[in-house]
Amino acid sequence: MSRLAISFDSDLLEQIASDFDLRAPNKEALRQLIFTLDGDYDPSVMQVLNLATGVGKTYLMAAFIEYLRRQGVGNVVIVTPGKTVQAKTLQNFTPGSPRYIAGSVVPPEVVTPQDYSAWIARQNGAEMLSIGREKPVLAFIFNIQQLIAPKSEDGETQGSGAEAQRRKPRRFDENAGVLFDYLKGLDDLVVIADESHLYGASAVAFSAALKELDPAATIGLTASVDATDHVIYTYPLYRAIADRFVKAPVLAFRKAGYDATPASEEQQLRDALALRAIKQAHYDDYAQANNRPSLNAVAFVVCSDVDHATQVAELLRTPEFLGKEDAVLQVDTKHDDEVTQRRLNELDAPHSSVLAVVSVNKLKEGWDVKNVAVVVTLRAMASEVLTQQTMGRGLRLPFGRYTGVGQIDQLDIIAHQSFTELLAAENVLQQFGLEDTTTADPAAVQCAIRDAGQPEPPQPSVGMTTTSPDASEAGSARPTDQTPGVVPVENPGEGDSLPGLGVRSLDSDLEDEATDPVQLVTIERNPVFAEVEYWFPVTRVSVQQPPIDLSDIHDDQIRAAAQRVTHTGDVLLRKEIVAALGKRLRVEDRESAEVESIPLETSDVDLALNKLVVGMGMVPKTDATIRYVARYLVPTFMKHVTFTEWTVKSLASAENELRTLVHGYIVETLRSTREVPSIHPKREPGNGYTLPLGEQVHDQIQDRSQFVRGRVYGGWSKSLFAEESFDSYTGEYLLARLLNTSPHIVWWHRLHPQDQAFVYYTSKDRYFPDFVALDDQGVYWIIEGKDERGRDNEKVQAKRKAAEALVRRLVADDDFADQNWGYLIAYEADTQRADSWDDLKAYSAPVTNEV
Incomplete structure (x- = not known):
């Protein structure tokens, strides 16, 4: 040779x-x-x-x-x-x-x-x-x-x-x-x-x-x-993600997961199309803002065999899904003619009508269309889902470069396995180019980490408040209204980059932190929200506490409970896969997505509510009780629910409200409070601070066992400070994660005692709320995270009533008259079962001064 x-x-x-x-x-x-x-x-x-x-x-x-x-x-x-x-x-x-x-x-x-x-x-x-x-x-x-x-x-x-x-x-x-x-x-x-x-x-x-x-x-x-x-x-792939040459893969899943039934498979498809629609809106905004041709966001559906792919393609063409014959393209060994190849070739052309591609494994390699936005793998094993070749169909950037818009720069992958199962698959480390890291030299690992860098978070797609007047003017000036969202402009100047998430030690990413040099770590403002300021209404309030008796359940109590039943959509939780040399593969929370829930027949709801009440431990199992529940309590409750189309999620809400009605009123419940009109605006947030010597910023965690009180955790993309500490896991950390991933939250601020943002609930006693958050409707929310004992704690309820009175009083206050404020107390159980900010509001009965 x-x-x-x-x-x-x-x-x-x-x-x-x-x-x-x-x-x-x-x-x-x-x-x-x-x-x-x-x-x-x-x-x-x-x-x-x-x-x-x-x-x-x-x-x-x-x-x-x-x-x-x-x-x-x-x-x-x-x-x-x-x-x-x-x-x-x-x-x-x-x-x-x-x-x-x-x-x-x-x-x-x-x-x-x-x-x-x-x-x-x-x-x-x-x-x-x-x-x-x-x-x-x-x-x-x-x-x-x-x-x-x-x-x-x-x-x-x-x-x-x-x-x-x-x-x-x-x-x-x-x-x-x-x-x-x-x-x-x-x-x-x-x-x-x-x-x-x-x-x-x-x-x-x-x-x-x-x-x-x-x-x-x-x-x-x-x-x-x-x-x-x-x-x-x-x-390797992790370098390509870090260098922003490909999309960042994001695992999208329901909290309860998916099972192997046909109904659950249909739900996966609905969720995929819902994500596709969300991404389409971002595609359209970006293309219009940057004078680019229109581009379809496409869902790529991977099926088990040709017959399965045919069934899925026919389902997606029905009015209940995409509703158009030409919106679905099936490509496999039996669907591979010239017309199919031409439509496949033109998939990223402005005139393409295809919104979903259904295939088996024919498009596994070498297919480089750029506008696959969502991948859904039906009936697939974990090892088949998280592979470069499967993900590769959607890793290419739709506009040729990172845009700074998360929904454009991320590839959503839907699978019925939990994300922990996916990350435990045997081939995951190999797919991300990390299979040899267990024997890597520590010094080489450190250099590789510094060379690879970490992907920076996408900029928020909604507006933020502008800088307020100087603090010396407190009481006479107030924050301006939030500005409308701005779509990032293509082709930034030479050397431009997206902002990071604050300052942290470079060595904090190493697994063996004991060998790192001791250094001071400074917590500074999140550059994304560097200009955000607001005024907190420091106030004094008084308390009145009339009790409510459970033994007399009147129609108005049943009606009130029924009207609290929510009909919000389900939520897909989203976690971005983060890979770096020398570390285990991990995930970080990203903004969740609102999707449709599974519909239910009214008769099934009626039966489920009857079983719930009769099966409760406090309810006597007598014929009279069963008749009362079946003939009056449940029918009256359902009559006053504010909607007629039931879903799995709305049934869960109804069960919770009915359970609260029957059981919650046995104990002493909420009491009203009265407000003292003495409000003093205080500028927030304060300045950054330096951690004690030897303390570092830690990666976000996934369960209670990893939580350490007072430890600083990083990566909070919507917080005014991207690194924050918390006093409890379920009461504060989970609440922060919910705020950070909810689409309708613009920013949030963790309040600490040094911020001096407090509310008096008696003439002598004051308390410090946990968070302030701004939603995309322009409402500033004062938020308290509490454990379940607070529902019946007189002091907690006194604090709640004082804050609720404060929110109403702000309508007449000169310094806050043009703003909308709300108050919400988030109990641990509500925070844990909530998938989104909308869920939490529905569970928590918040008060706002919106008209």
């Missing part, structure tokens, strides 16, 4: 990298590849470039072919895993195609099994000169089935059958000869195997074809290397 006669030319490499606008990892991969081919490499060994899905391997391929042309190499065979990738690659090298990769002044002349014209012309006459005296490269684009040897060379060479396609390159052509023999006779042939993990050393037929061709070099491009591969360059 002969090696390529090319040399490493740094200036030429720089020029080509610039001409093709190569991303940094592709440029480095090209550099390493050329350096390898200029050395003592083995031509029989495939040189593998392991680059994360979505980084742009095809651009690297095009730049490499141009480098070969400039060095006098004129023949390249590009091997693809199938027809879909072959068609895409053909467009990449065809001038005039929307997917053409520009960069060469002398584009390659493409040869395919369907079109030998370029090769025939080259064989039968003087070489055609493209520009001046420069000769184009002949790029032979074949899929793997067309390259391997047929079982017999006798038979047809026309048609789409595998054997016919394999015979044609080995059959004599009267105009040019035998194509396979031509390739075998070249002493500088280069073979590029796209998605090479599909036909590596284990693919005997392909290995035999390569051996027969005897190329001077074989290059493998993949994102899924095998342990036996000879890898010369690696750029």
